Amino acid sequence: MLLEIIATSVEDAIRAEAGGAHRLEVVHDLRRDGLTPPYALVEAILKSVSIPIRVMVRPQNHFHGFSRGEVLLIRQDVRVFCEMGVDGVVIGLLTHDHQPDIDTLREILTEHSDIGVTFHRAFDRAADPFQALDVLIDSGLADRVLTSAQAKTAVEGIEQLAALQRVAGDRLRLIAAGGITVANIVRIAAGSGVQEFHVGRGVRTPEAHDGQVDARKVEQLVRALDSMA
Helix, strand or coil: CEEEEEECCHHHHHHHHHCCCCEEEECECHHHCCECCCHHHHHHHHHHCCCCEEEECCCCCCCECCCHHHHHHHHHHHHHHHHHCCCEEEECCECCCCCECHHHHHHHHCCCCCCEEEECHHHHHCCCHHHHHHHHHHHCCCCEEEECCCCCCCCCCHHHHHHHHHHHCCCCEEEEECCCCCCCHHHHHHHHCCCEEEECHHHEECCCCCCEECHHHHHHHHHHHHCCC
16 A cells, blocks of 8 residues: 655655655646746755655646647756656646547657656546546556546545556556545545545645645554555
């Protein structure tokens, strides 16, 4: 079982690690579902914690229709973050008919085949999640998919999360996301079979976009997952 916590600051990252988080996702602007963070922030977090970090690469608040300039910017950001030594990047692009944009993703990652890639919740806007999952697995470009199984929250999506997990098997890891708290994480884990969990507002005080990561809440989630071992 692995717990990934969203960090928007060095302080968030330090508190998440202190609470026992296993990995961070570093983002900017949670109000817009997370955008690419500044290079300086990523560098500072890398110097401040020892757990792996994945970095959001998303210049604008949309999931498809990226301009040529935006694609080039994404490609540059991926290169810079790879050079910094991050564990991976978090990225998601859809075609206009709401399928994973494999051609553009392959172009962006062409020089970085060894980096970890999480396909983010653009996945939850795909026309057919099972087809999208097959496309991503066949492409070999991503090792993880962040999803609530197209439901508003992971709890509401438990049955479909379980079905997606059966399709993914050991070929690709699903990361459950959306409304995860200490009150429901065990239920989600037991009901879906997913082994990685992504938490944002659920570990913040107050539980809002502008709240700060609370190490005690992170620790409670870790203990809940450990209880299933």
